[in-house]
Amino acid sequence: MEKLSLPKNKIKVLLLENIHKSAAELFKRQGYGNVELVKEALDADELKRRLKDVHIIGIRSRTKLTKDVLASAERLLTIGCFCIGTNQVDLTAAKKLGIPVFNAPYSNTRSVAELVLAEIIMLFRGIPQRSWGAHEGEWDKTVKGAREIRGKVIGIVGYGHIGTQLSVIAEAMGMQVRFYDVVEKLAIGNAAPCRSLDELLAISDVVTLHVPETPETKNMMTAAKFKKMKKGAFFINAARGTTVDIPALAEALKSQHVGGAAIDVFPKEPATVEEKFKSPLQGMRNVILTPHIGGSTEEAQANIGGEVAEKLVKYSDNGSTLGAVNFVEVALPPQSNTTRFMHIHRDEPGVMARISETFSRREINIAGQYLRTDGEIGYVVTDVIGRVKVGMGIRKDLADIPGTVRTRFLYEAPPQK
Numbered sequence: 001m002e003k004l005s006l007p008k009n010k011i012k013v014l015l016l017e018n019i020h021k022s023a024a025e026l027f028k029r030q031g032y033g034n035v036e037l038v039k040e041a042l043d044a045d046e047l048k049r050r051l052k053d054v055h056i057i058g059i060r061s062r063t064k065l066t067k068d069v070l071a072s073a074e075r076l077l078t079i080g081c082f083c084i085g086t087n088q089v090d091l092t093a094a095k096k097l098g099i100p101v102f103n104a105p106y107s108n109t110r111s112v113a114e115l116v117l118a119e120i121i122m123l124f125r126g127i128p129q130r131s132w133g134a135h136e137g138e139w140d141k142t143v144k145g146a147r148e149i150r151g152k153v154i155g156i157v158g159y160g161h162i163g164t165q166l167s168v169i170a171e172a173m174g175m176q177v178r179f180y181d182v183v184e185k186l187a188i189g190n191a192a193p194c195r196s197l198d199e200l201l202a203i204s205d206v207v208t209l210h211v212p213e214t215p216e217t218k219n220m221m222t223a224a225k226f227k228k229m230k231k232g233a234f235f236i237n238a239a240r241g242t243t244v245d246i247p248a249l250a251e252a253l254k255s256q257h258v259g260g261a262a263i264d265v266f267p268k269e270p271a272t273v274e275e276k277f278k279s280p281l282q283g284m285r286n287v288i289l290t291p292h293i294g295g296s297t298e299e300a301q302a303n304i305g306g307e308v309a310e311k312l313v314k315y316s317d318n319g320s321t322l323g324a325v326n327f328v329e330v331a332l333p334p335q336s337n338t339t340r341f342m343h344i345h346r347d348e349p350g351v352m353a354r355i356s357e358t359f360s361r362r363e364i365n366i367a368g369q370y371l372r373t374d375g376e377i378g379y380v381v382t383d384v385i386g387r388v389k390v391g392m393g394i395r396k397d398l399a400d401i402p403g404t405v406r407t408r409f410l411y412e413a414p415p416q417k
């Protein structure tokens with residue numbers, strides 16, 4: 001495909017922190033030949049030096065892209081966070097510079113759902129305490145407290161990506177699925193909604209949280225809520241640590257009102273591998289504790305590599321910002337025999353009129369225009385038929401419009417017959 005702007009082999013891609021090879025493979029498949037891989041995270045000085053001629057950067061959680069670092073990245077078009085979180089990037093600074101940031105929020109959905117299903121089976125069979133006992137020489141073969149999950153009620157709190165995925169696989173195992181969400185959600189399969197959290201707590205044999213961290217979900221499970229659960233029911237949290245009052249859960253487990261638990265996320269988690277993990281739940285034999293690994297699988301890493309790289313390529317190739325975390329989202333049709341002008345500007349009155357005037361003055365017919373603004377930034381993509389010559393000075397005129405943050409343009413030739 002012919003491109004009027006930077007040819008793909010001139011676009012420099014830098015992938016840090018040992019990003020999964022699926023990312024580099026996707027870039028190469030899409031014609032990006034200049035991909036550099038670095039195993040480690042880089043510090044601020046090294047980043048400033050290396051980013052001077054980089055167009056696309058991929059990072060994970062350890063690389064800090066501060067305002068200061070971003071200011072020196074003159075050619076940077078876009079940033080990919082090959083992880084879920086994006087707070088390692090100054091998103092506001094990036095937005096002001098016209099740099100969309102992408103991540104992969106749902107690549108590990110299946111991994112979390114699978115772990116939770118496995119934990120449900122383990123808890124219903126009393127495996128944590130039996131495994132613990134066997135390690136210590138016990139031989140507890142009693143059937144007491146060992147049950148199948150078939151026919152039991154699973155109460156899913158938060159029926160989003162993970163909640164619905166879990167709904168499908170739990171139902172396939174013969175469970176009865178009930179869910180509670182603050183938003184009205186389409187029930188999948190034979191699942192049925194509950195009108196309130198209390199209703200769900202009262203009927204579920206196992207309760208599992210899949211809500212985001214918000215002021216409303218902070219400590220949503222308190223001592224009073226645990227009391228509302230069925231006696232002996234199990235509790236699982238692989239969502240966010242702040243959603244559960246952990247001392248209250250410990251009390252509910254000690255009193256045997258809650259029959260067992262599996263907890264993957266904690267209000268305070270160690271920041272490094274050296275830091276010791278401490279929790280009031282340690283030492284309880286009917287509790288599975290895992291170090292926030294619900295979404296950590298090889299498959300999820302591979303998915304993240306492909307998913308983020310694809311978003312970066314789509315932005316670089318055709319300007320689509322769908323899925324950007326700090327930027328207005330514009331979904332664009334693929335171009336063919338059009339010149340596409342991308343214009344990022346401060347959201348001020350008059351900019352659009354000046355853009356249109358730049359085209360009409362040259363008697364250029366606009367075939368399509370896609371605009372989104374958010375009060376701070378405006379992003380408009382304009383397609384005009386055929387190939388427009390750079391020599392016409394359009395690029396400079398667009399760049400000179402007051403309020404302009406950056407402009408780019410692409411030409412996509414019609415497919416070869």
Ligand code: NAI
Nearest residue numbers: 158159160161162181182183210211212238239293294295
């Ligand atoms: P999602 O955004 O797709 O779904 C969340 C659902 O919770 C939405 O349907 C929303 O309407 C609902 N919700 C929000 N507030 C609620 C409330 N107060 N009561 C009931 N429902 C409420 O999110 P997704 O991808 O399903 O993730 C769920 C949680 O899992 C998030 O907290 C995420 O951080 C966590 N997570 C944990 C991982 C791990 O390694 N343990 C890995 C991936 C995600």
